[in-house]
Amino acid sequence: xxxxxxxxxxxxxxxxxxxxxxxxxxxxxxxxxxxxxxxxxxxxxxxxxxxxxxxxxxxxxxxxxxxxxxxxxxxxxxxxxxxxxxxxxxxxxxxxxxxxxxxxxxxxxxxxxxxxxxxxxxxxxxxxxxxxxxxxxxxxxxxxxxxxxxxxxxxxxxxxxxxxxxxxxxxxxxxxxxxxxxxxxxxxxxxxxxxxxxxxxxxxxxxxxxxxxxxxxxxxxxxxxxxxxxxxxxxxxxxxxxxxxxxxxxxxxxxxxxxxxxxxxxxxxxxxxxxxxxxxxxxxxxxxx
Amino acid sequence: xxxxxxxxxxxxxxxxxxxxxxxxxxxxxxxxxxxxxxxxxxxxxxxxxxxxxxxxxxxxxxxxxxxxxxxxxxxxxxxxxxxxxxxxxxxxxxxxxxxxxxxxxxxxxxxxxxxxxxxxxxxxxxxxxxxxxxxxxxxxxxxxxxxxxxxxxxxxxxx
Numbered sequence: 001x002x003x004x005x006x007x008x009x010x011x012x013x014x015x016x017x018x019x020x021x022x023x024x025x026x027x028x029x030x031x032x033x034x035x036x037x038x039x040x041x042x043x044x045x046x047x048x049x050x051x052x053x054x055x056x057x058x059x060x061x062x063x064x065x066x067x068x069x070x071x072x073x074x075x076x077x078x079x080x081x082x083x084x085x086x087x088x089x090x091x092x093x094x095x096x097x098x099x100x101x102x103x104x105x106x107x108x109x110x111x112x113x114x115x116x117x118x119x120x121x122x123x124x125x126x127x128x129x130x131x132x133x134x135x136x137x138x139x140x141x142x143x144x145x146x147x148x149x150x151x152x153x154x155x156x157x158x159x160x161x162x163x164x165x166x167x168x169x170x171x172x173x174x175x176x177x178x179x180x181x182x183x184x185x186x187x188x189x190x191x192x193x194x195x196x197x198x199x200x201x202x203x204x205x206x207x208x209x210x211x212x213x214x215x216x217x218x219x220x221x222x223x224x225x226x227x228x229x230x231x232x233x234x235x236x237x238x239x240x241x242x243x244x245x246x247x248x249x250x251x252x253x254x255x256x257x258x259x260x261x262x263x264x265x266x267x268x269x270x271x272x273x274x275x276x277x278x279x280x281x282x283x284x285x286x287x288x289x
Numbered sequence: 290x291x292x293x294x295x296x297x298x299x300x301x302x303x304x305x306x307x308x309x310x311x312x313x314x315x316x317x318x319x320x321x322x323x324x325x326x327x328x329x330x331x332x333x334x335x336x337x338x339x340x341x342x343x344x345x346x347x348x349x350x351x352x353x354x355x356x357x358x359x360x361x362x363x364x365x366x367x368x369x370x371x372x373x374x375x376x377x378x379x380x381x382x383x384x385x386x387x388x389x390x391x392x393x394x395x396x397x398x399x400x401x402x403x404x405x406x407x408x409x410x411x412x413x414x415x416x417x418x419x420x421x422x423x424x425x426x427x428x429x430x431x432x433x434x435x436x437x438x439x440x441x442x443x444x445x446x447x448x
Contacts, residue, residue, distance in 0.1 A: 003315075006295060010314035010360035033358070040356040041337040043315065053315075057361045081350070105426020106404070108338055110350040111357070193425030194339055 001046045008043070012055040016062070017143075020168060022054055024143040027165035030054045034077055035111035037104065038120045062115070062170055065089065072174045076115025081106070083114065093174055095130040095185035095202050102126060105193045115169045118151070121159045121225075124264075126187055128155075128226035129202035131172065132218030133185075139171040146170065155225035179206055182288065184281040188273055190264075197221045198265035201277040207285050210241045217278070222257040222270055231256045232278070241286040249282060250275040301365045303328065304372030314360030319343045321359050322369060330370035330399050334428070341427030344400030345369050351407045353426075370399035373406060381448035382406050382440070391440030393431035401427045405441050414445060 010033060013019045022030050033039060033053035042048040056062065062077040065086045072088055080100035083089055090097050103112060103126045117127045118138065128151075136151040140163050151172070154162050163169070182205045189195030200220030206213045215236050217229040232253045239245050259270035300309040303326060310325055322328045322345070334342030336355050343354040346368035373380045382405045385391065392398040401424065408415060408423035415423065420441050429437060 005313045005316050008313070008315035009295065010358055012314075012360060012363070033361075036358060036361070037338055037353075037356050040317070040358065044317075044336045044355065055314075055358075055360055101422075104338065105341065106423060107341060107344055107351045107353045107426045108356075111352055193422075 003043045003046050003048055007051055008048070009052045010055050011053070012058065016059050016141075019054055019056060019059065020141065020143040020166070023168060024166040032056050032119075032168055034113045034116040035079065037108050037112040038116065038122070056168070067176075070176060072176060074114060074172045074174070076118075076169045076171060077113045078115075080104075080109035080112050080114075084109070092176055093130070093134060093183075095133060095183050095204075096127060096174075098185045099126040099130045099187070099200075099202070102187045102189075102192070108194075114172060118154070118172070119161065119163075119169050121155060121161055123158070123223060123225055123227075124197050124200070124221040125226060126197060126200055126220065129200050129218040129220045130185060131174075132226060132228040133202040133204050133216045134174050135216060137173040137175075138169055139173070140164075140167040141170040142167045148173065152228045158224035177206075181206055182285055184277075184284060186277050186280075188277075196264060199259075199270050199273045199277070201274065201281070203278075203281050205281075205285055207241075210286050212236050212239055212241060212285065217253075217281075219257060219274060221265075222259040222274055224258075227257060229253060229256050236282070241282050246279050246282045249278055253278050297360060299359055299363050301362045301367060303367045304369060305366075312359050314358060316359045317355055318345070318357040318359055318362060318367070319354040322354060322367075328369050328371050332396050332399055334396060334400075339428070340397070341400045341404065342397055344403045344427060346403060346407060349407075349410070351404055351426075368403070370402060373402060380406060382409065382444040385440040385444035385447060386437070389436050389440040389443050391432060391437045393429075397427060397429040397431075401429065401437055405437075405444065408441065409444065409448065415441070 030052050031050055033055050063075045066073045067088050080103050083100040084097050117125045131151050137148050138151050139146050139148050184203045186201045187197050188199045189197050197220055203217040205215040215233050220226050235252045236249050259267045261267050296311045297314045298311055322331050332342040334340035338353045338356045344351050345354045347365050382402050404424050404427050412419045
């Protein structure tokens with residue numbers, strides 16, 4: 001059943017400072033509202049249980065992509081469309097652009113934000129695996145100030161995050177690699193546009209010949225949170241890619257992920273696809289090195 | 290500006306005409322267009338951002354109007370299907386949809402036309418991939434989509 005619209009508040013403070021003051025005034029009473037592409041779906045189906053929202057869409061200081069020699073920093077309100085248009089992200093963080101291009105369709109990409117994709121905390125979201133595989137950091141800001149923390153570990157359980165109710169996710173920081181990385185991103189869904197992932201796989205690696213020097217692997221839709229697969233990385237790091245290693249990696253990945261049966265796919269399919277994508281990624285390292 | 294009964298006053302442009310309305314801030318742009326402004330050309334399909342029937346332009350970008358609360362629209366420029374033709378002259382995309390059979394039952398058509406108009410503004414000479422990506426968020430259950438694809442190609446030639 002549809003929600004009763006007069007029950008909902010959407011207030012629009014003029015500045016970021018006013019927004020943070022409101023979030024701090026009675027922590028938990030107000031929640032931020034960005035592009036709305038997830039929250040409005042819940043509203044329409046009568047499942048939006050929280051009632052009081054603070055509109056942040058107009059806060060342009062939370063938009064934009066800045067770079068230094070070491071980092072690229074992305075504002076939390078940067079949309080999927082903005083991401084795809086950025087040359088540095090396209091060149092150095094292509095998985096993020098691919099995730100953006102495969103999320104929803106253009107109308108969703110024009111409204112959906114990277115910050116929203118993270119704090120909505122869906123395990124099926126498409127950009128979190130890319131952020132995890134790039135070892136991103138996130139900035140949380142409150143009326144007291146800002147703190148940076150590694151994105152890995154931010155999701156503690158289903159929709160549980162390491163942030164306080166008075167904090168706003170403001171920026172995401174990516175470290176630029178001085179060495180060439182192999183990037184591998186695959187979203188498996190029912191169709192190319194609009195579909196929500198059955199499995200989403202993002203990985204980076206640096207290799208010398210067939211030897212894996214560094215590797216990071218993250219998956220979506222296979223656990224209660226977007227999952228960085230550190231145990232699988234551990235059995236692969238420092239090893240030479242051959243068929244035996246690929247099988248070892250697949251076995252460890254199968255122990256590390258916890259896929260379930262749901263409306264979009266099955267546990268067995270998700271497990272098989274995850275293993276196959278890891279195999280394909282590792283094979284591609286062997287093929288290009 | 291908040292008023293006594295939790296409504297707010299919102300001022301925005303619709304098809305180049307300024308509108309000021311009192312409205313609950315979480316009201317969907319789709320419902321405000323159809324029910325308060327009586328612009329019923331914008332259709333509701335799925336109501337959850339999957340089908341694109343409710344597509345409008347906000348500040349030149351296509352959005353699903355079912356997913357936009359009116360509280361985020363203050364100062365924005367909205368274009369709906371009613372603002373695409375000029376006087377009695379159909380837009381080249383609209384004429385192409387007629388000529389190629391791109392419109393059948395009509396529910397997806399307003400959103401499909403807006404997505405196509407926006408596509409041609411961004412890519413005056415779109416590739417096949419550009420057209421498919423530009424219309425990927427708009428679903429049609431009548432035409433099989435090929436006639437719509439042909440309409441966009443025709444509109445490029447005729448504009």
